[in-house]
Amino acid sequence: MASVSVRGVSKLFGSFKALDDISIEFADGGFYGLLGPSGSGKTTLLRLIAGFDFPDSGEIEIGGEPVGALPAEKRDIGMMFQSYALFPNMSVFDNVAFGLMVRNTARAEIVRRVGEALELVRLTGLDDRKPHQLSGGQRQRVALARAIVFHPRVLLLDEPLSALDKALRVGMQVELKRIQREIGITTIFVTHDQEEALTLSDRIGVLRDGRLVQEGAPKEIYDRPESAFAATFLGDANLFRGRANGDGVVLADGSRMRTADAPGKADEEVVCAVRPERIEVVPADGPADGEGNMLDATVSEAIFAGNSMTYLASWQDQTVKVIAQNRGAEPFEAGARVRLVWRPADTVVVTP
Amino acid sequence: MASVSVRGVSKLFGSFKALDDISIEFADGGFYGLLGPSGSGKTTLLRLIAGFDFPDSGEIEIGGEPVGALPAEKRDIGMMFQSYALFPNMSVFDNVAFGLMVRNTARAEIVRRVGEALELVRLTGLDDRKPHQLSGGQRQRVALARAIVFHPRVLLLDEPLSALDKALRVGMQVELKRIQREIGITTIFVTHDQEEALTLSDRIGVLRDGRLVQEGAPKEIYDRPESAFAATFLGDANLFRGRANGDGVVLADGSRMRTADAPGKADEEVVCAVRPERIEVVPADGPADGEGNMLDATVSEAIFAGNSMTYLASWQDQTVKVIAQNRGAEPFEAGARVRLVWRPADTVVVTP
Amino acid sequence: DTIRVLNWQGYGTDEDWSVEAFEKKTGHEVVHDYFNSEQEMLTKLRTNPGTYDVVLINSAYTPQAAEEGLIEPIDTSTMENVEDLAPDLRNSPYLVIDGKTYGVAWVWGVTSYAINTNDFETAPTSIEELWSPKHEGKVGWRDDAVEAVQIAAIATGQKINDPSDFDAIREKLRALKPQIRTFWTSENEWNQYMSSGEFELSTYWSGSASRSKNNFGLPVEFVIPKEGAIGWLDGLSIAKDAPHKEAAKQFIDWMIDPEFYVKWDTDVGAPASANTKAIGELAEDAFNRQVMGKAAESGKLQFMGPIDDTVRQKMLELWQETKTYYQN
């Protein structure tokens, strides 16, 4: 319904720089994931867009118009707060109905739409409860329903599903995405769930210490992280340090590793990242494939994680993490000598 | 430091039964994961153990002694609240120091231990902030530090890491586990993160609508869920309905599926569960293995999820979910005819 | 000794110079406690036996106080100035009960009305002036049920202590509605209203009127109307079980001493003394000598006496009802 442009925005709390010259375009109708470590400024950014705080420098436009002077209530933005901020004096129904009520929606229409929204978040029947009579996850869902029910032109969701169990969360994700598609609300959401970010978003922005470190389509960021931080933050990554050498890297022990793209100038220090699930664990006497990269290592820990096994293997003085899907084959045990194998295309050169 | 026994505990809110005849033993020094859908009574159970509420029937013992008459402050339990409940008037330091202060710990000792705890949760340097000056994740970490710093004999954590990003969360998990081992605090924690529950816990209890549906070691529950609910709630599962027949099940279309254990009486309706990661997707003309179970299906959706691909395949009028680790091989595309293959040992008979 | 006196504040006994003089003369110190209404005075006596020595009691209440045993008979034989008291005041049946003197007549005065001389060319002579449309909204009135009813009783020609025709009084009081500016409750308030021009005329007490005139220099003149006026007599009594009876008697004696009274009346302003010798020592043209003297002789005064509780209650109800009627 409306694009959002953030241009060179900075925000100070006292002398602490919570946002530092951030510029992002949120395309009209897009579904935008915002990631970043705790305290990196995600909430702060959302608050600026919603109009609760004002940037110390920079500009924000919504639907192509600068909103510096537009008060929050005129921006037509649905925001879901990390702390929920439910109205304690109102029932669940009234909380959700609030955005419609202030828009003078007809009573029958309100009842219908609130009913729909509560069904969507699976809270039908709790209409009359007060927030303090709800469980944590129920509160979060009320907050979500409240933010979307009136179809704002921009939806800001601050960790909307963090208190929900997996099953419910997946259900909500699907619904969220469906609604967002149907109505075309520009949505910006903060999440700490990698999978959620990757599956839901059209684009992802990664914040760190108030700066935008990378921005792009999920697969792009996942497959081609620009920095070691992005690589380890979104998904897991094993980092190998070495010196550039032709189309590969020479590691400390002198072994060569081939990379997807040629790493910068010769002999320069470079870091390359390999995702643990791209690595295959084979017995130490497995076949050596001349094309692939390969390390001989020892399993130091084998951790059961439901649908997968996580192996920590020691190689030199580094621990390499490998994720192997659980297909029921006998797992390797700690102490086993193994060989780790992966393709050069999975070896991405990143900035340290 | 102390075991916790919950015996036949029920709790009503008005006429709503939030807990229904729950009995669990939390062994001394154990790390216990509590799972369940939103609103299933997890928080309620923790509150009863902590002594903020009292059961309507049943008994709770801590360290072998009934605690019916023991007020919360005498129970020596560290509780981390889902809503954090940080003291708004106190700085981060004072919040964390509170449990030590009321125990008349020497000032120097307080400073040392609070420093350690803040380092543990990576908040060094924020000592003087007030809670309202923190980000959501920072608040959560303060709450965590506050609950563990004074080494209570029992630790109750209500979604302790939900607001943290993956990297931080894993770090915290490791620390949490380390401390818990070192000091041997009996820990009960609620989480919605499957992996967290599976990797951290010694034992897991699954709640549903105020009842305990299954309880056991993580691997046991994951590999041998007793009910369809447990199977789908903890991890994903594809459910197949059919009739018992010898050591297998006959499905609706007449095909046979072999199960891990013989399913009940002949011709009885049974449900069996298969985990998506146990299923292998092979091209439709792949080799048919007489021993394994096998279905021919069509890929209806292929979803990129970082370290894995999720395939939704249609078989009959049912959708089968399959998770395939991303090893860089070309994924199947939507519309592809494929064969789904898995071992009989991965086919678990569950109650519907 | 230190004697404890219970009185209205600023009513003679607590004049600094007088207390000093008394102390110099007898060596006794004087401490005061005050009341704001007669009922309060009685309550204080009831709840503080053995605390007070001298208490001022309006003679209308003296019989009640005596009957309740709040005050003691006084042996007046040792008091020098008693002989000079006007006999009818000294032996007032309210003060002397069953032949015992329960109160020594001290001062007496008149309740009527006073005018602001700036608003009148000649002083009025009739009580009807209070009802005159000329003074609409400019009349002050004391918010006191007994006094209100008694003034109306005089205006309707009735006995003040036991009026027979309450309906006439009711009518008379209702007719005041357009007249009244406001009610006053204290002398000070009265002075303020007078000086700020709120009142052209107002009910008042003779002693206070002379204080307003002498002490505060207000353009005030007291009127004793031809229809009559309310007279009252204040006596000094000794409380039951008073700790310093002798000193108390000396103090009472000092209070009726002409030396005290003349200074009080001329410097401050006072009601008329019961001591004829004291009156005689006033200046020729003194109000208390001229006007009061004549009033006393004229027989126009009706003295306040004890009022039966039921009558008093009736008066109060009548007054409250009237006040309710006054409201817009």
Add this chain to the structure above:
Amino acid sequence: MRRRIGLATLGRVYLALVLMFLYIPILVMAVMSFNASQFYTLPIDWSLRWYEALSGNSKLLNAGFNSIVVAVVTTAIASTLGTAAAIAFFRYEFRGKQVLQLLLFPPIAIPWLITGTAMLLFFFWAGIGRGLHAMVLGHVALALPYVIIVVSARLKAFDPDLEAAARSLGASPAQVVRHVTFPFIAPGFIAAALFAFAVSFDQFVISYFLAVPGVSTLPVEIYTAIRKGFTPEINAISTIVIVFSMTLLVGVARYYRFGGER
């Protein structure tokens, strides 16, 4: 950091207007204390005469001192007891609670005159007698409902989980109150204490009945002075009291925040 300067400014202006309204009589009172005229006649004839008179009036000064003593003691007792009761009402659900809450009405609903008379009779009968101690007894009783009602209103917004958290950390009930509950209700407590102080400091009727001759409080002196003449001396001492309390409180405010955090 609000951008909406318009409304905020309007609000401040409004606040200023209300304060002006509140201070009209105070200003008049103060100005009149410098007016030589006894009857407050205008125009003003500036003079310090009433302050001079006041400096020689030990009775009024003593009474002022007594007032402060009684008010401070009353405030301390009433706000402590009242806050404790309010916390109990907040924390526990018990039989008879509503009755106890209803019982707060009589002391404020029955005119003080009657309460005062009743107290006088009862104290006399019970041997408590009169005096400053009796005044404190009476004033505390009158101030208690104010404290309880005001503190309770504040507690309505308190999150019980905070108390629960403190208890789980091992805080004794007293520690919970001291470190968690009290800091939250501090603004309410301070307001209640200020009420209690005002109730006592301005209390005439009860004090009047319970004063012993020679030991009275400022309001009693003022009320009894009315009959004699309501001299601007009283304005003078009232002005001094106001100026004194302003300085005192502003001094306190410099070092102590009680507007709460946030």
Add this chain to the structure above:
Amino acid sequence: MTVAASTEAGSSAKARRGEARRIAVLTGPAYLWLAVTVFLPISAMLYFSLLSEAPIAGRVGQFTLENYQAFFDKAFYQSLMLRSLRLGAEVSFYCFLFGFPCALVLAKVVKGRWREAMFLLVIIPFWSNALVRIFSWTMVLRGNGILEQFLNAVIPGFGGLDLMFTYPAIVIGLVHSYLPYMILTCYISLQAIDDDLIEAARSLGASRWTILTRILLPLSMPGIVAGAVLIFVPVIGSFMEPRILGGRNGTFIGTVIEDQFTAVFNWPLGAALSFILLGCVLIIFAAFHPILRRAAR
């Protein structure tokens, strides 16, 4: 409150006893104090109100209901009672009308030290003697007083107001006396409202007015109710302010009760009237109880 509510049901007998002890420790001192200094004396008064005469100083009163009967027999008592109730309601309402916005500004606009300073400025007038304040008002309100002179200076030819000795004068004086109650009680409630809630409402598109009526007012209702109670109740029994500012319009039930005590020695009737007053207060609160309870949650 849920914590407490549920505590009742399941706690073992011992926990219950511990709780009862704590309740006693917390409420005991306050109520003991009230019992000795108010309830017992007032009970004596209640007893007197049923007698024909106060049984002091050797008198004996007979048991009678006459004093209560009087209220119902005499129409003017009832009309005065209604007048007093109306006065109480009006003064409470105006205090709310003027005080609430003031509290709002104090709690949500003014920040930092200024807030403390303003807070104090609101309370300080309270510490001056009530009578002195009322007398000051007479100087302001009376004909050709300060107010009229000021208005005439600002608006030439404004003329007279003649507010003195009218019902509005009483209301002005009382509103002035009681305004701080409302400001402070509203302030302490408003100040406890999390700014997040206001922001949430704004993001949902609520106008200022909606935020005020749907969020701020309901959430500060405990404070408003507390303030209204603390104003309404004393105002209906007030006698000093109406007397001085109301002149002949200043008769209320409070002044009538005062008269029974000071002018005639009829404590029983005075006491009976005050208990009827108290009864009215309680009936009113009982009638509003459901609303107040809902509002004040």
